[in-house]
Structure formats: C-alpha cells, structure tokens
Amino acid sequence: MGNTQDDIRVGVLGASGYTGADLVRLLVAHPRARITLMTADRHAGKPMESVFPHLGGYDLPDLVKVEDADWDDCDVVVCGLPHGTTQEIIAALPERLKVADMSADFRLRNMDTYAEWYGHEHRAPALQPDAVYGLTEYYRDDISKARLVACPGCYPTAALLLLLPVVGGGLVDADDIVIDAKSGTSGAGRSLKEGTLFCEVAEGIHPYGVASHRHAPEIEQELSVAAGRDLLVNFTPHLMPMNRGELLTTYVRLANGHTANDLRAALAARYADEPFVRLAPQGMAPATRHVRGSNHVLLQVYEDRIPNRAILVSTLDNLVKGSSGQAVQNLNLMFGLPETLGLEQAPLFP
Amino acid sequence: MGNTQDDIRVGVLGASGYTGADLVRLLVAHPRARITLMTADRHAGKPMESVFPHLGGYDLPDLVKVEDADWDDCDVVVCGLPHGTTQEIIAALPERLKVADMSADFRLRNMDTYAEWYGHEHRAPALQPDAVYGLTEYYRDDISKARLVACPGCYPTAALLLLLPVVGGGLVDADDIVIDAKSGTSGAGRSLKEGTLFCEVAEGIHPYGVASHRHAPEIEQELSVAAGRDLLVNFTPHLMPMNRGELLTTYVRLANGHTANDLRAALAARYADEPFVRLAPQGMAPATRHVRGSNHVLLQVYEDRIPNRAILVSTLDNLVKGSSGQAVQNLNLMFGLPETLGLEQAPLFP
C-alpha cells in the first residue's frame, strides 16, 4: 500500500465481515490504494486487529460507525454491508464519492423482481438506473465510467462467465440449464447462525436455498439479456466443509447441432485475452483449490455420454473474484488503473 | 459378537481396505456373526490392530493370504477385494460357501457391458447368472435364497433407492435424468494415490470420472428394468473433503402431468415399511451427516421453479448402506435372520 498524494483513498464499509476483511487483505498490498476509513458498527472504536488478528501489523485506521465516517477522507467507498441496509447509506453519500457495492442491493434492474426476492420495496430506486452491473469481463466500458458499480454475487459471477458465451452464441438450449453449485462456508458470512457452526458443516454436505436462492434471478437477468428473451434456470447450491471456493457443475443441452467442442472453442475464444478467466486444458478437472485466494476463474467443458448434452464447470474463490477481488478489479477500472493492479497473487495451494 | 455353536462364521476377504474395516466394525457388534477368517495379502501374518488400530482389543483372527485361507472355518465369505481379482477367487470357493460380494464383479448382468466398462472379459461368466443384485429393498426374496449376492455400488444404491419408484411409476421422464453426486474420500479406498492425499482433497472439491464412471452402467441397468426399456443417465460424481457420506442431487423432468408432490407420495408409500430408508420431512435439507456411520438412507423431494421439473436428493454413508452395511443386511437375509440385526447403530453426529 503506497502513501503518496495521488493514492486512491478507499473507505471500506462493513469491514468486520469476511468480505470486508478480504478486501482489506487485497488493498493493503495494492500499490495505488490506501485505506482511509473502515466502518463496523458493532466493533466501532476497535483496531482491526482485535476483530481480525491476521490483519494486525498494518497501518490501518480504527473501526468507526457509519454515521461517524468522515467522507472527506475518501475518493471511493467499497460496501460490504448486509443487503437491504446498503441502499440508504449509499443514497446519502456525497455525490463526488464513487461506490463499488459488494451487496446485492443494486444488482437487479427490475425493481419488482427486487421486491419479490428481497421482501421489501427498494429504498433507493432513483440510484438504480445509474448502477452498472460489475461483471468486469462484460461491462468493462460502463464500469470505467460509472459512479456506482453493483458487483455481482459470487454464484452469478461463476455462472455467467461460464454460460454467457454459450447462451449468447445460441450453442445451448437456454431453457434447459441446470446449475449444481457447491460453496465454501465463508459465503455465509461471519454472523452467528447454528448452520455455520463448525460441527454443522464439517464432514458433510447438504443443499440449501433449493429453488429459492436470491442469486437465481441475478443469473437469469444476465442470461436473459444474452438470450434475448426471458428465461429461468435451475440453481441449486450446496454448503461445503471448506472455507473458500465455489464450483459450479452445469448441465446443458446442445442446440442447433453444436458439439461440446464448439462450446470449448467459444469459451477459448471469448476469454483468450482475459487476465483472470482461463479455460482448463482438456481433461483436467477444475478444483476450487486451483483458484484459492486469487482472482482467477477456471472453466472446463466435458462431453456427456447422453447425445447432445454437455457438462460445464467453473470455479472461483467466492471471496475474491466472487466478491472483493472483482470489486478491486472494478475499482481499478473506475480510476483508470491497470485492471490487474493488486490482484497478481497466485492461488494458494495447498 | 457371540460365540455359540450356531453363530454364522464369516470370512472377510480384503480386510485391509476401508470397506473391509467397516464390515469388521459392524460384525464385531453383530449378535449372531463371528469372524473366523480375515485375508489381506499385503499384510498377511499381522494382527488387524497393526493395520487398523481402532479395531484393536477385539478377539479377531490374524490376517492371512487368500491362498492360505481355511474355508472349513466359514459359512459365508464377504468380499471386499478390488474388482477384477474377485471373480477368480469366488469361482474357486467351495460350493457350500455363501458369498456376499462388495466388489463390482458380479453387478452387471450383461457381459459385454462388463467388458466395455472394466476393460477385460469377465473371468467367471458361468457364475454371473446365479448372482443376485443385492439392492436389498428390491431383491429381498432372491437374496434370501441366493448363494452369491452382488452388493450394489455406493452411488447406485443412493441413486436407485431414490429413482426406482419414480421411474418405475412413470412419474418422470426417464430420458432426462441428471445425477450430480458428492462423495467422501473413503470411497476412493486406502490404496496410495496422489489424488487422495490430504492436501489434494481438503479445502476443495472437484468433479471426477465425468461421463466415464463405472457406476453409470449399473444405475442404468436397474433403471432400464424399471422403465421397461434401455436408458442413459447423466452421472457426475465429485470428490469431497469428508471421510464418509454421499449426497446425490438429482434433476428430473416430471412426466404425464405429475407434480413434485406425486413424487413425494410415491417415495413415502414405497418406503413406509422399510427400516433403513426414510423420506425427510418436507423442507428439511438432507445432509450426509444425518446418516453417518449408520445403514440409513434419507430422501427428499423439492419442487423446482422451472415448471414441470423437480429436484430429488438422497444421502447415505458410502461405507455402510453403500457397502458393508448393505452386505450385512443381505447376509442377515441369506441366513434367515432379522434384516436389521447388527445394524441398529444410530447415526453419529456431530
């Protein structure tokens, strides 16, 4: 983390969650960003080290309440707040402040869909039209000009990077997509829930949010754009005994005489020049541990034994490319910096 | 483990693998069985305790080579040998010996299918016609009269108990079945492979055997019987950072106007009187940890958001109902004992 006058001064809202902590991890090593504000209502007044000992020893500001934040110290805020609370806070920010939001509050363009899935009317509908969906590889230009970027959910990032090229290209039947997702427990956050106690997660797996997970409409929103019409997907997540990582196994029906090889070629072409998205060599099984701690996404294509079907796999670290890393990637774009700045860490294995 | 004259004397072939060890675990607490022989070629001459310390302190025979086995001591042998090697050993056994085979050698009725998936001609084709497929809940009568029972694979057990009632009843489109499976690492056995080292499994997940796993034809064999015609299924297993347990998330298209509730009713009816198979209460997410260490199977049905689709889940312990427990269940039947004898252990959670 540099310290010069033209550093980007970043405020981290919601620094006491796993997403916030991972953002701080990335920013303390970012050569052009400087953390000047960190909020955490429940822990206000404490040093970050007392909440996250692994972040001790860095020259970080103490945690404050949102209402005590001095926005003059910031050029941009990155929000890692629980959904629902973010809207009003962002609406009240000085207009000159840029915002990268890691919550779900500004991802859905349709306010009715938002209300249906989140259980209340949107509280900042006037801001929503300005929000750019922050899937970097698809909205790069808009993001570079945006004031407010709504960073995608972790599952949508993994699903869309895998499916947009093949749905958009008409290579698969967009009405027959099954996404079986497996996620590490950090995705559930640091708040206290019986379901995320060690003994309730270790040595086991179970589905959750079946046919009711809020990332489904987000996936559908973007796939519908690509398909040119509304569509639904099956999306079934599972909770895994691991800290980080997400793997999506996606079952598709090939369209228009296309083959699994065509899907492979389409993904290879689409991501040939992308720094963070990579198609795995044929036959190599992608694993979450191949991307752990990095901003990388790994994709794979398999031919099924059933004629005209294929199996697609994508994997990423839910806290990095699925959240904080993509936020930094977008922040780089918003400030005209090289997109990969501060995101060069190779995956941590084992 | 009793010790009276009319105990069933059991020989365990392949006692040094995880499956063999779990069989021994069950048999030492079985009130009517007595282990009189244990083979393990590589460890011949050793006490079981030196290979599996958790089985020390029981009055077990030392390990011997198969060729040194004294068959006169046994009424039945249970085979936990690697597939391929089992056929010739079983073919050479005295005819009076009953056999419960936990390997894959006698599961496939079609010898061509066997040769295609296992890479060599079957070495005991004369025995195959006498082998009964040991899915207890479906072949109970045949098993009780059989000399040779081919216990199903772990994945087929989980898949078939879930799907046979709905495929057999014509409730789902038998040509559109996607099975996404997640398994603990004990399923890969105790032999040395880089892929099952702790650091290659912990904190991660990856698919394996995609479109090529040998349990696929086994699932298809039995589902084809139920459907009355040949069919193929998608079957995609994943390796999980847990010791035991298997969870199958199965995606089906409803047929003939049926609803998810009809599937639920069919499963409830079919298993109402089964001691080990249970339909979970509506809305409860089945987890592998709900069945760990027990012979239980837990099933669940979810309605999908996509019209005419449903999500079915089954879970079992791959080493128990998926292998050794089902072998004991069958052994009980083969000797006219109550089917649940020695299998009363409740699941171990946490």
Added chain:
Amino acid sequence: MGNTQDDIRVGVLGASGYTGADLVRLLVAHPRARITLMTADRHAGKPMESVFPHLGGYDLPDLVKVEDADWDDCDVVVCGLPHGTTQEIIAALPERLKVADMSADFRLRNMDTYAEWYGHEHRAPALQPDAVYGLTEYYRDDISKARLVACPGCYPTAALLLLLPVVGGGLVDADDIVIDAKSGTSGAGRSLKEGTLFCEVAEGIHPYGVASHRHAPEIEQELSVAAGRDLLVNFTPHLMPMNRGELLTTYVRLANGHTANDLRAALAARYADEPFVRLAPQGMAPATRHVRGSNHVLLQVYEDRIPNRAILVSTLDNLVKGSSGQAVQNLNLMFGLPETLGLEQAPLFP
C-alpha cells in the same frame, strides 16, 4: 431400545445440545433403557428430529420445558444442562429419582474452589456431599450405590485415566506435570459463538483458556487425592478442526529412579481388566480417530531423549467416554446392569 415393563425409564435434561444428542444416540440402541422424557427449553414442543435430523425415525417423546416435565415417567435423569443451571433443577427433583449429571456442577468437592472457578456460590451445597465423582474406573463401588453421580469433564477423564496410576504409584514427580490437550469442536457445544463458526476453526489450531480452564482444578482435585497432597498441573487446551475427539500429550519427570517402562507396566497392570481402557502396543501412535464414536480410551507411553523424562498420551471421544458414554456406563452401574451394556459400538474409522 427395549420396551418391556422393567426397562429403565430415562429422562434426558438438555437434549438439544451435542452431549444430549449423543446420549440419545447411545440410549436408542441400549437394550434396557427407554427414553421417556426429553427437555430443551428453547425447542419445547418440537420433535427431536427437527432439532437433530439424524435422530429422526426413532420413537422418541417430543421436547418439553423442564418445568413441564412429568418426573413420574422416569427412574433416572441424565443432565446435559449448562453448568450453573443444573444445581437448582437437581435440588428440586423428587428424591426417588437417580441422577447422572454431565455438567460441572457437582464435580468439585471444595465449595470454595467451585466459587472461585465458576464465579458464584454453589446453589445446592447440601447435595454436594452425596455426589459421587463418576470416573467409573476409580469410583465403581460408590457409583453403584449413588443417587447422584457427577460425571467427570472430558479433559479430566482423559488426564486422570492416564495419570492416576503413575502419580498414585509415585512414579513421576507430581509437581512437574504439563498437559497439552487438543480437542474437537463439539466440546464447545452448540450454542452460538463466533469462535466456533466453521471458518474460525477449519484449517487452523489455537490455544484457549490458557492457565484458566475450569477442568484444571478438577484434574488437580483427583491427582491430589492420589498424591496425598495438594498439587497444581499445567493444563493447556487447543481447539482443533475436527468434530470429536481429544488427545492429551503429557510431559512428566520420572521419580525415584523409575523408567518409562515402569510407567508402561503400571498402566498395563492397572487397566488389564478394564473393558474400555487400553494401553496401545509399543510404538503405535494413538490418534483420536482410533476411538471416535466409542467409549474407548487409548493410552501410550514414550521415553523422552532427555534423561528421566517421559511422554504420556491419552485419547478418547469427548462426547462418549468424555461425557455421554461414561454417563451410560455409570447408569448401568447405578441399576445393577453389566457396565458395558449399550456401549459395545466399535470406533468409527474413517
């Protein structure tokens, strides 16, 4: 679980914790016990299955509040309540009810020591003199005649079975004992704490309660009896990323010219006839997984490279021999049953 008239009718107080659940697991397979009452204040009115799905399918009474308990249905209650709350509840029970208490409330004989370590005066001091310390292997006769048995803590059980013979025999310097303990997370219970969330435990280890853990005075109480004088021990526990199991590595200085072999001989002699305590063969490293799910204890002795020092190891399952299993063992004694009844399960590995 039988159902005849002379079954022992057991009330389980605090059935919604891990300890309570493990007690239920053992009792449903116990041939002479029958659960007739289960309390769980927060979950009153629910079936056990909704709190612990792995215990679904058993014929269990619904959960009730303690104040709604019908004591007429019980011959004995086993308490798995949080310490502090147990005293008054037990004091108010009908006198004819026997009690096996798994909490810490009646373990310390000295009421001042209790007040010092638990932060309040004891609330049932009149009952304390009647309480028998339930370390089965050492207080067997007293337990068989007791009305109230205070089952030992998990760490004290592991420490005392290892150290009592060598301290009592004067084989080691009782003033130089260092106990480094490692425990699975189930020992911390099912209540919500940030420190037992999956992500705070997995892939790591840390010490806790250093020089302040309440099991220290309990260990010291019993070792002082054996030594014939007051003593202090170092006891340092660590939280481990595993569900169950406890391993104590204990560093001792040999006394009176004794050798590590003498320690070995003393342990072998002391436990030769004990059904649940076993000295490991020389050189075999005891692991928590060797005892998982069972009532077994495994001990080991190593000679140190430093002259006159030895390293002692003990391991047990904190929920079984460290809690519910020992409670059942004591309950058997209290009702004149064979001590091992319902505890015959072999360890579950892997």
Added chain:
Amino acid sequence: MGNTQDDIRVGVLGASGYTGADLVRLLVAHPRARITLMTADRHAGKPMESVFPHLGGYDLPDLVKVEDADWDDCDVVVCGLPHGTTQEIIAALPERLKVADMSADFRLRNMDTYAEWYGHEHRAPALQPDAVYGLTEYYRDDISKARLVACPGCYPTAALLLLLPVVGGGLVDADDIVIDAKSGTSGAGRSLKEGTLFCEVAEGIHPYGVASHRHAPEIEQELSVAAGRDLLVNFTPHLMPMNRGELLTTYVRLANGHTANDLRAALAARYADEPFVRLAPQGMAPATRHVRGSNHVLLQVYEDRIPNRAILVSTLDNLVKGSSGQAVQNLNLMFGLPETLGLEQAPLFP
C-alpha cells in the same frame, strides 16, 4: 514477475513438491526474480500446469531433469529436493551459482550429528563450513555474503524465533524446555504415504516422531549457541487435519527471578523492527490461520498458574516462513534487495 535484463534468474530444483510449488507461487509475483529453470525428475518434459494446475497460465519453463539443467540460465538455484540427494547435486554446481537450500542437508554444523540423525555420512562435508544457517533474523549479515544458505526447518524456525531471545537472555531454564508442536499435513510432502491420505488425517490428531524427529538436533544446535553450552529439548510434533500452518506451544521454567512479563518484554524488544515477526497483543490467542499464506510469525507469552512457569506460543506457515518464504527472504538478502520484496502478501483468512 518482471522480465528485464537485470532480473535475478532463479532455478528451482525439485519443483514438483509442495515446497517447490509454494516457492514458484511467491516467485511469479516477485518484482525482481524470474524463474528460468525448474527441475522435477519424475515429471520431466511436462508443463508445470500438469503437475500443479493452480500454477497454469504463468509463463513458466517446462520441467526438466536435474542432469538436463542448463545452469547458464541461472544466477541462483533454490533447492527443494529431498534431503540426502541435495548434497551431491549442490557439490556439482558451478561455483558462480548461489544456492538457497530448503532441504536439511546443510543445516547441522556437526557432521557426526548429521550422520547420527540422517543415517549416513555427509556427502559434501567440504561445502558444509561455507553454509550459513538461514534463520534470517539472526544471521542476516552472513546470509547477505553467503554463497550457500541452509534454510532452517519449519519447526526450528518457529521454535528458535520464540526461544532464542529468552534462552540467550538467561530468562528461562534452558534444561527444562518442552515444545509441543502441531503441524498441517503439507509438511509431510506430496510423496505417497498411507499416513497422509485424507482419511488418515481428517477428523483426528496424533503425535509422530516422538523423541526422534530430525528437527530436534537443529533446534538444539542453535539454542546451544544461545545458551553457551549444549542442551537438549523435548520436541513432540503432532499431525493436524489442515493443509498449512504450524503452532508450537512451549512450556518453560523461569530463571533468575524473571517473570512472564520479562519474557514478553524481551520478545517485544528483540522483534520491534522485524518486518515479519510480531508479538501478539496480550491475551490474543495466536492461531495458524492468522499467518496462513504469509511470511509472518506470531508470538505470544502466557503466565502459568504454576509459580515460575510460563507458556510461550509461536505460529507460522510451514510452507512460507517455514520454507519457501524464508528462502525468498534470504535470496533477497543474497542479491542486495529489500528483504521483504515479493513477500508482502497479507495472510489469507478465512
């Protein structure tokens, strides 16, 4: 990884082990190092990605056999070879090549001690006198001038950083030191051993190498220097179900009237200006997860309840500060670069 003419060209010998892979992870993000050679005999001819998929997408040379290495491409080699094999390879290297050795081959200064613990005479005794023990914080000047640096073992690094100041300062009784160590499984390497299979490690803990681990004489060598006389320590490591990390709980007797606070002060003073070694705030329990993936070391001091005793804790990532990270730290010194270059990554939690 830069690419300019004055980059340091690094050869990685033994790139197919976990240590080698972690070195590559660090070097690909190092601004002044460039990997020009990677050897791995068993995998010669393959791209690194086929051995470690997480390192795909970097511009790395293919793996070659050691005998096919072109040393002209290198300014320095870092050796991650198995001990015993390293000596002859290093002895045969061109003299102008600098060497940072991560094996145990040149750590012990006394050749008799080496022969006793490693089972054979040293094969390059002529080189040994030139080897500098690479504990950076203590041999900084020598390392900066050295041709051959013997990087310390992971356990010795954790033990010595904790104990050298207090032993050297006469604050503790150097003859009464007990080190109870817990390590993640990556420390055992990637070679195939039954003991490091997932199912043999997960959900458990056990001691290993009791009173016989080869890191003991290495710890003793350096502590003896600090104490000014030969001494022995108890060192007992345990294998943990985690990938990375090491935690040492060390039990000491205070000397010369010193208190735990004096130990605290001594550590604080000694490491005040060290970039990677940090004393934790009083009362904060150090955890391996606080340093995961980083070159950090975290220390802590606790007063014991037993008079005149204290408990010291240190933790590090065995693959980073315990191996590859310290090698990079030394490499920076050897080439006159800032010591922290390429090691700025914050710990990865969760």
